[in-house]
Amino acid sequence: MEDTIPVRKGEELDKAVLSEYLANQIPELRNHQLRIRQFGAGHSNLTYELEAGEWEAVLRRPPLGPVAPKAHDMKREYTILKALHSKFDPAPKPILLGEDSILGAPFFLMERKHGVVLDTEWPEGTRDTQRLGQAISEEMVDRLVQLHALSYEGTELEAMGKPEGFMERQVHGWIKRFNRALTDDVRSGQRLQQWLSEHIPTQAESTIIHYDYKLNNAMFDRNDYGKMIGLFDWEMTTVGDPMADLAVAMSYWMEPSDPSEIKTGLGKAPLTVESGFYSREEFLQRYAAKSGRDVEQIHVYLTFAYFKLAGIVQQIYYRYKNGQTNDERFRGMNHFVNHLLDYAEETAGL
Known part of the structure; x- marks a missing residue:
């Protein structure tokens, strides 16, 4: 069951800027084209799937426009995952905390996990x-x-x-x-x-x-x-x-x-x-x-x-x-x- 969608209009990331930044931060990404899709679920933070060659990650950033004070704190979430992922295995491993100037807002990357997210419907063919x-x-x-x-x-x-x-x-x-x-x-x-x-x-x-x-x-x-x-x-x-x-x-x-x-x-x-x-x-x-x-x-x-x-x-x-x-x-x-x-x-x- 596909859990990502094409990026919604108005919520695009600057692909060229992000590609250059990631290539400088993660050398293995050089000479690989960056692909971006969006996770369609959720009503708050914006979450994207990134792929380049065999590498993959998830990017999270705050919603567009002004946000409530102390809300959508990406640095805080990144720090929490750093503290917890080795103690509680469902917590994704954080990869890097991005600079605000890259995308115009704070963001971080974490590992891409593969499994089933259940919400309102069972995956097709589910029994029992x-x-x-x-x-x-x-x-x-x-x-x-x-x-x-x-x-x-x-x-x-x-x-x-x-x-x-x-x-x-x-x-x-x-x-x-x-x-x-x-x-x-x-x-x-x-x-x-x-x-x-x-x-x-x-x-x-x-x-x-x-x-x-x-x-x-x-x-x-x-x-x-x-x-x-x-x-x-x-x-x-x-x-x-x-x-x-x-x-x-x-x-x-x-x-x-x-x-x-x-x-x-x-x-x-x-x-x-x-x-x-x-x-x-x-x-x-x-x-x-x-x-x-x-x-x-x-x-x-x-x-x-x-x-x-x-x-x-x-x-x-x-x-x-x-x-x-x-x-x-x-x-x-x-x-x-x-x-x-x-x-x-x-x-x-x-």
Whole structure:
């Protein structure tokens, strides 16, 4: 199944400049023509496949136009991968951090992994999907538990993260981001923001957290869908509350009983709604059993996770409405933001 597309209009890279730069940085690329394609999935950073002879890599750069403060930090993601790829094998190996002047924006290269990324459809000809759904669910839980068990002491993450007061900063920080990106066709969410400010959970421990952990950020072995071989989009990774990471994962983990507006807010419903995949409750219970952590207060974290997702989507929609991107996938995202605010209020019991 092809996971790349021709580069979208308006999102092209300067091929000549990039070719010269890479040839100077990586001598083996000299005398080889650079080929560029784009990964079509994703709604935020721009990600490209690079090939030259037998060499291949993935290039990541921020979206076009102005970006939110501290968002889309390529140097940070590169540093995170340097710290983690030898400890957690699904994390891609970083290759180089590019200079801003080359493409007009920060970027980095990482290894190109080959496998299956599952999103809304099974690859053609896939059989026994119920068994595969269960195996994938188990692997998703177990890899999250594994990540949360890694030590961050002595790595670059120790200096990058601030474990104390993590949830307080997250709640107030995302309230500010949401309000900064607010448009006139989206609800203000003031009642929800007040509830979140009054229900900041007490953090029991700090671990490495991915903070964007979802099915379509993972890659599985083509011959064994129960084995994760890649995990991507590490830009939000930090040291923080593992319950927040678990809740963010659950905010993306749709199930059949969810409202259609939630399941299809980003397009077609994800595969997690199909038979065989864990429900959120099953995911939570396996996580609790494997990690030994108490998940009784997960509804508080999940309320915040839905609000955080609303904030992320609103930032994307804000860029579209203000003409900073012409990607038509973003046209109706304001409706999804409103549905997420509704769902967060329901989760909170408002």
